[in-house]
Amino acid sequence: MGVEEKLPAGILLTTVEKVVNWSRKASFWPATFGLACCAIEMMASGSARYDLGRFGMEVFRATPRQADLMIVAGRVSQKMAPVLRQIYDQMPEPKWVLSMGVCASSGGMFNNYAIVQGVDHIVPVDMYLPGCPPRPEMLMDAILKLHDKVMHEALGDKRREIIAAEDKPLVPVGSMPSSYKFNKAKAAKWRDAVAEGTEEQLRITEWMAEREALRTGGAGKKGKR
C-alpha cells in the first residue's frame, strides 16, 4: 500500500505495527447491520449494563463509510445479500466482518431457499459467533477475540511473510475464551490444556467447580438475576 511496503521490517516497523493495531482495535466502530433478533442483543450490548463503550465501540455508525466492523446480526435473505455486499464495499479499509448468530454464520435452522447459508458466501468473515441469539456476553467475547486478531495483524506484505514463516502460537490467535484470557490464572490453565488437547474438558471442569461454589457458598448472593 504505502511506504511500509518498501521499508525493511525491523524494530521500527514492528513497533509501529503494534501502535497501529492497538489504535485500530481501541476504537473499533461497528456499522449497524441488524437484520433480525440478534440485533436486539447487539443493541443490548451497547446499553449501560454491558456497555460496549468500555472497548471504544459504543458508536454504532449509521454510515458504512465511518465504520471498521460490520456486525451482521441476523438472518440474511437472498434479497438482502446484494445490499449487504454493497454496504461492505462502501466501508473503508481496513474492515472486519463479525457474523453474529447461527443464521448469519451458516443459515442456522433456516435451511431453505430464502436464506443465504452463511454470510461468508458474500463477504469474508473474520469471526463466527454461534448462538440463537447470542447473549451480549457472547458478542463481547467474539469482539474481544477479534481484537486479539487485529492486534496480531501484519503491517504490509513483508511483515506478513515474516509472521507466516514464524512458528504458530500454541493457542491460536483469537481462540481463547475471553473470561480465560483476562484472568491470568485461568489463561495459564487454558494454555496447559491446549498443549494436552483437553481445553474443552477444562471448560466443563471449571464450570462445574464454579457452579458448585455458587450452590454451596453463595446462597445469599446468588441472585443478580
Add this chain to the structure above:
Amino acid sequence: MGILPKSASAFGVTFSHMFKKVVTEEYPEKPVPTAPRYHGRHILNRHPDGLEKCIGCELCAWACPADAIYVSGADNTEEERFSPGERYAGDYQINYARCIFCGLCIEACPTRSLTMSNEYELARDDRRDLIFTKEQLLAPLLPGMEQPPHAMRLGGSEKDYYISGPENPGMSKGAEGRSVEDAPGAGSERRSGGHS
C-alpha cells in the same frame, strides 16, 4: 426549582447518578454467572465408572430442528466396551454454527447422556472449529472414572446401570450438578422398592 432554570435543573438527574450503583457488568474480567438453567454448550455425560452414557440412538439428531447433530452408532463388543448395553456413539458431532440451543435434544435423550452446561464463549474464526467432535463434548473423567473402553464395573448387565443400581440412579456426579444423594428417586424407598 424556582431559582434554577429548567435547563440547569435537568442536570440534577445526571448528577444523581453519581451516587447510584453501577449497573455495568465487567464481563471479561468478572463474568456474572448465568441463570442456572441457561442453555450453553452440550456435555456428553459418563456413568460413575467412566463408561459413556450415550447409546447412539440418534434421538437427539432426530429432535434437532436445525439438523446440527450427527450421530453414528456402533456396536459394543465384550473386548471393546464404551457404554453399557449394545450400542454406543461411534461418532458424535454437534455443529455449533447451526445449533440454536433450544434444548430439544436434551429432552429427547433417553439416558440423560446429553445435557447442557452454561458455557457460552464459543466464537471462532473458522467454521470448522465450530463443529465439536465427541472428544470435545465428552465430560472430563472425574475421580473414580476410567477411560473407556473397559468392562462394565457396576454390574453384569445394563440394568444395573439404569434401574436397579442403588448407587447409580442414572445421574452422573458433577456434570449434571447434582450429587447422587439428592437426585430424585435416589432415596431409600427406591433402593428397597421393587423395580420390575
